[in-house]
Amino acid sequence: MTTCALHIRIPAQIKRWLAGEAKRNERSINAQTVFVLRQEMDKEKALGPIAKQTPNASEQ
DSSP states (O other): OOOOOOOOOOOHHHHHHHHHHHHHTTOOHHHHHHHHHHHHHHHHHHHGGGGGGSOOGGGO
């Protein structure tokens, strides 16, 4: 698997939640972020076109 760096800005509340989840799951924040994103990718793949109909965060 090839990896690349991604620098993003997120609200402090989301970072605190992510850090808490990472600690609870004994993962780094990076590993927790990848885990959460992969879960969402798997959900979208399983649901097919239905998943693509949900509004994204920038539209809410």
